[in-house]
Amino acid sequence: MSNDNIDPYLENLESEEQEESRRKRLLVLLLLLLLLLCCATGLFLRYLANPAPLPEMIAPQVNINYPPHYLFSIYGVDQPVGVAVSPDGSRIYVSETGGERLVKIFDRNSNLLGSFAPPGTTADDRSPVYIAVDATGRVFVADRIQNAIFIYHADGNYIDSILGSDMTLSKYLDQHLSGLMPEGTTYYYNTRKGMVNLTQPGETEDQALPAPDLTSWDPLGVRFDKDGNLLVTVVTDQSVRIFRANTLRPDMLVNFSGQVKTFGSYGQGAGQFLFPNAAVVDSQGRIHVSDGNNGRVSIWDAQGNYLLYYGRGTGDEALNLPRGTWLDNKDRLHVTDAVGHTVRVYDVTGDEATFLYKFGDLGNTDGLFYFPNDICMDNAGFLFIVDRENNRVQVWSY
Amino acid sequence: MKLSDLFKDSHQLTRIIILTGIALVLVIVSFGGYYYYDRYVDKSSNVSPIQQSITDLEQAVLENPSDVELRLSLAETYMTNRHYENAIAQAEQVYRTDLENERALFVMGISLASTAQYEQAIEPLNKFATIREEGTMANSDMALETALYFLGESYLQTRQAREAISVLERALEINRTDADAMYKLGQAYAATGRHKEALASYENAIRFVPDFAEVYQGMVESFIALSQPNRAAYARGMLAFSIKDYEGARVELEQVVMTEPDYVPAYLGLGLTYEQLGDSQYALAYTDLALQLDPNSQAALQLKGRLEAAAQE
Numbered sequence: 001m002s003n004d005n006i007d008p009y010l011e012n013l014e015s016e017e018q019e020e021s022r023r024k025r026l027l028v029l030l031l032l033l034l035l036l037l038c039c040a041t042g043l044f045l046r047y048l049a050n051p052a053p054l055p056e057m058i059a060p061q062v063n064i065n066y067p068p069h070y071l072f073s074i075y076g077v078d079q080p081v082g083v084a085v086s087p088d089g090s091r092i093y094v095s096e097t098g099g100e101r102l103v104k105i106f107d108r109n110s111n112l113l114g115s116f117a118p119p120g121t122t123a124d125d126r127s128p129v130y131i132a133v134d135a136t137g138r139v140f141v142a143d144r145i146q147n148a149i150f151i152y153h154a155d156g157n158y159i160d161s162i163l164g165s166d167m168t169l170s171k172y173l174d175q176h177l178s179g180l181m182p183e184g185t186t187y188y189y190n191t192r193k194g195m196v197n198l199t200q201p202g203e204t205e206d207q208a209l210p211a212p213d214l215t216s217w218d219p220l221g222v223r224f225d226k227d228g229n230l231l232v233t234v235v236t237d238q239s240v241r242i243f244r245a246n247t248l249r250p251d252m253l254v255n256f257s258g259q260v261k262t263f264g265s266y267g268q269g270a271g272q273f274l275f276p277n278a279a280v281v282d283s284q285g286r287i288h289v290s291d292g293n294n295g296r297v298s299i300w301d302a303q304g305n306y307l308l309y310y311g312r313g314t315g316d317e318a319l320n321l322p323r324g325t326w327l328d329n330k331d332r333l334h335v336t337d338a339v340g341h342t343v344r345v346y347d348v349t350g351d352e353a354t355f356l357y358k359f360g361d362l363g364n365t366d367g368l369f370y371f372p373n374d375i376c377m378d379n380a381g382f383l384f385i386v387d388r389e390n391n392r393v394q395v396w397s398y
Numbered sequence: 399m400k401l402s403d404l405f406k407d408s409h410q411l412t413r414i415i416i417l418t419g420i421a422l423v424l425v426i427v428s429f430g431g432y433y434y435y436d437r438y439v440d441k442s443s444n445v446s447p448i449q450q451s452i453t454d455l456e457q458a459v460l461e462n463p464s465d466v467e468l469r470l471s472l473a474e475t476y477m478t479n480r481h482y483e484n485a486i487a488q489a490e491q492v493y494r495t496d497l498e499n500e501r502a503l504f505v506m507g508i509s510l511a512s513t514a515q516y517e518q519a520i521e522p523l524n525k526f527a528t529i530r531e532e533g534t535m536a537n538s539d540m541a542l543e544t545a546l547y548f549l550g551e552s553y554l555q556t557r558q559a560r561e562a563i564s565v566l567e568r569a570l571e572i573n574r575t576d577a578d579a580m581y582k583l584g585q586a587y588a589a590t591g592r593h594k595e596a597l598a599s600y601e602n603a604i605r606f607v608p609d610f611a612e613v614y615q616g617m618v619e620s621f622i623a624l625s626q627p628n629r630a631a632y633a634r635g636m637l638a639f640s641i642k643d644y645e646g647a648r649v650e651l652e653q654v655v656m657t658e659p660d661y662v663p664a665y666l667g668l669g670l671t672y673e674q675l676g677d678s679q680y681a682l683a684y685t686d687l688a689l690q691l692d693p694n695s696q697a698a699l700q701l702k703g704r705l706e707a708a709a710q711e
Contacts, residue, residue: 019408026411033418040422044429051436072440075447110442268708269676312674318642364448365479392446397437 051380053398056330063330065347067359068383068396070367074110080386081373082324083393084131084139086154089378093139094386094393095128103128103141105156106393116156118146119188120197130278130324130374132222132230134248140230142219146191149219149232151253159250161189164217165241166258172212173198174254181254221290221324225281233276233289238266240279240289240300263304268294271306278374280327282348288333290322297322297335297346297353310346310353311335317355319344324374324386332356336372336385343375343385364390448479459488466492466499473505482509493522500529504541508548516552523549527565536572543572547579554582559589577606581613584620593620609640628657632664639671647671662692669701681705 043057055064079098085091091113092106101123102115118126127144134140137154140162148169149162161169169189173196174181187198189211196209221233228245242261246252264273274293281287285302291309296319298309311319320339327333331349341362346353360369370389377383381398435441445453455472462468473488489505496502507523510516523545530542546569553562566583570576584599597620603613614637621630635650648671654664665688672681682705688698 023406023408023411026408026415030411030415030418033415033422037418037422037425040425040429044425044432047429047433053437054433069438071438072442073446074442075444108441110444312642315641363480366446395442 053381056381056398063347063349065332065345065356066398067345067357068381068398071382071395071397072110073366073387073395074106074393075391076110076112077104077386077393078391079388080391080393081388082128082130082141083374083376083384083386084133085376085378085384086133086137087135088137089380089382091154092384092393093131093133095131095141097127097129097388098391099123101126101128103131103139103152103156114156116152116158118143118148118150118161118190119158120190120193121146125190125192130221130223132224134224134230135228138250140222140224142222142232144218144220146189147214147218148189148191149222158188160253162219162243162256163189163212163214164258165260165262166256167212168253168256169196169212170254171256172196173209176209221276221278223278223280229281231279231281231287233273233279235275238273238276239264240273240276240287240304242304261304263300263306264289270309271298273298277323278325280325280333282327282331282333286348288325288327288348290325290335292321292323295319295321297325297333299348299353308352311344316358317344317346323372324376326375326377326383328377328381334375334377334383336375338371338373338388341369341372343369343372343383359396360385360394367394367396369394451475452479452481466496470499470501470505474501477505477509477512480512482513485509486513498525498529500526503529504545507545511548511552514555516555519548519552520556523552539572543569543576543579546572547576547582550579550582550586554586554589557589559586562586563590575606577603577610577613580606581610581616584613584616588616588620588623591623593623596620597624604636611637611640614640628654628661632661632667635664635671636667639667639674642674644671644674648675660691662688662695662698665691666695666698666701669698669705673701673705678705678709682709 046057077094078096080094081097082095084093090107093103094106095103102117104115105113107113126146128141129144130142132140138159139152139154141150143150151159151161153159163169163172169187173187182200184201185198187196189196191214194211196211197206198209199206216236218234218236219232220235223231225231230243230248232241232243234241239262244259247257247259264271264276266272268274273291277290277292279287279289287300289298289300291298296309296311299307301307311322319335320337322335323338325333325335331347333346333348335344337344342358342360344358345356347356360367362368362370364370369387372385373388374386375383383396385394385396387394452475455468455475458468459472469488469492473485476485476488485505486509489502492499492502493506503522503526507519507526510519526545527542527549530536530539533539536542546565550562550566550569553565563583563586566579566586569579570583580599580603584596584603587596587599597617600613600617604610614633617633618630618637621633631650632654635647635654638646638650647667651664651668651671654661655668665684669681669685669688672684685698685702685705688695689702
């Protein structure tokens with residue numbers, strides 16, 4: 001074979017090798033792009049199905065802590081003090097202490113859907129404060145004048161009232177009517193009028209009964225834990241009481257058994273409270289109680305034994321007047337500091353709480369607070385914060 | 399053409415890669431856009447009452463540009479809501495046609511001082527104060543007091559401390575409980591080397607606002623200037639107390655009572671500090687020491703009452 005013949009052959013061979021190598025590189029690139037396309041599409045579809053902050057979707061196991069940003073405000077409320085969101089996130093419940101003192105329902109775009117109040121009361125008779133919504137969408141509202149926790153359907157229709165650790169209004173009536181309360185009986189109780197009113201089916205006139213004794217019952221804060229147990233802070237004896245989920249079932253209210261765990265007492269010492277405002281349960285089962293006038297949050301074990309407190313000290317981590325709190329699924333406790341006009345966030349995954357950051361400051365423009373009083377978060381990572389003296393609910397997003 | 403053939407031809411492969419790349423970019427842009435819309439865009443259907451009132455006034459001014467009252471209302475609304483640059487712009491429009499307009503002078507002066515334009519703030523504030531001083535109710539005129547406070551601040555910031563003293567003293571004649579004016583007056587005295595008067599003014603301020611941290615900082619500087627290191631330590635202790643550094647406060651104040659055992663404010667500070675640290679026995683002991691030295695100390699009597707009430711519960 002002459003050299004003239006070898007050269008084109010070698011050139012051809014070389015060119016084929018180069019083409020093969022290029023093809024391999026392109027295939028790798030294509031695979032990489034397809035992989036990225038699948039990831040991006042999957043992430044997008046996942047976000048559409050279950051919206052959540054991007055860092056939590058990409059790396060759910062990694063603790064990335066960053067403060068949320070202000071999004072918008074819901075107006076049309078008068079001195080709001082409590083806020084809660086329905087389980088599907090479509091309804092926002094806000095309690096007012098000004099004006100007509102109603103609980104108002106808003107949609108996510110801040111449109112007013114409706115409002116409700118305890119039956120048989122006027123604005124002077126009621127003062128709704130903290131709100132909690134259970135997994136079925138029932139709304140529990142603590143009322144400081146009525147000394148009761150009112151239970152409503154999601155649309156605001158009245159169901160019943162918790163009048164003490166082992167008493168509901170339906171149970172009280174059932175006892176007075178010797179278990180013969182006809183189905184369809186409507187009833188309500190106004191503490192200030194000192195009278196229970198009920199209307200039996202087919203009757204047009206109210207029947208009046210004597211009032212139950214509520215002297216040892218003055219509920220303030222209400223929160224549900226993930227198992228559906230209701231944690232109530234009570235001002236009368238400065239305690240926290242826990243109602244088991246099964247006692248709160250609709251069919252159990254008439255036989256309300258009051259399976260209650262109680263802890264705390266009045267005072268400034270360890271294990272004591274001065275106006276406990278909200279009690280929430282972390283992933284370890286410990287209970288964090290915002291101890292309003294003591295300017296701290298105390299931690300209790302699941303049995304109600306006192307462990308420690310935090311929020312006292314220097315700088316940004318120091319609480320002034322902690323009110324409503326919310327614990328997210330990463331065990332970050334969000335505390336509204338009413339006098340500090342801010343929200344302080346603590347990591348409570350460890351034995352002791354670690355301060356992470358605060359957001360908001362004193363003012364009346366977007367993202368500033370004037371006596372914030374309560375906070376809650378929906379499943380998508382949106383925060384709802386009642387900004388009492390600015391007459392609005394601020395919406396922030398992670 | 400079989401699917402496998404696509405991967406044998408590098409030209410076809412390149413085309414598929416380009417298409418995949420475009421699809422990837424489209425998905426990322428769509429997701430990013432949707433994420434931004436969902437988490438950063440205000441989708442609420444209502445506007446804040448403040449913004450609404452500003453919008454309404456802006457519209458009214460656009461429709462009636464020569465209406466001075468409307469323009470001044472807009473300027474005042476801007477100022478109240480800290481939109482100082484807009485407030486200045488509107489007030490200047492009125493000021494150009496009416497050099498004696500009190501509302502325009504007030505808005506301009508306060509807004510300029512609030513945006514640290516102290517040199518420029520002095521003239522309108524001075525004019526406003528001169529006009530209002532001629533009023534029959536000047537001695538109870540709170541707008542005048544506010545203007546004097548900002549005028550004092552402006553003088554202080556432009557190193558005219560003597561002028562600052564004069565207007566701040568006048569402000570305090572109108573409102574004897576303005577702790578901020580007392581603090582500024584203390585600063586003005588200190589700037590002219592009159593540290594004893596500065597300390598008297600600072601002490602007046604903390605009588606009204608006991609946790610006024612900046613005042614304690616001013617006291618530290620004046621005590622040092624007067625070569626009273628122990629009193630400076632007391633002020634440092636109270637500064638720590640006012641920012642809730644109770645352990646730091648305890649260390650400083652205990653040092654003070656060791657070197658100056660008859661200084662009542664330090665004992666009272668220790669009583670307050672131990673109360674916050676949750677040690678009521680120490681708190682009561684220090685409060686009793688304060689009362690032994692000054693049985694009429696109202697602050698010590700109040701603290702003792704509070705501690706005894708807590709002990710009984």
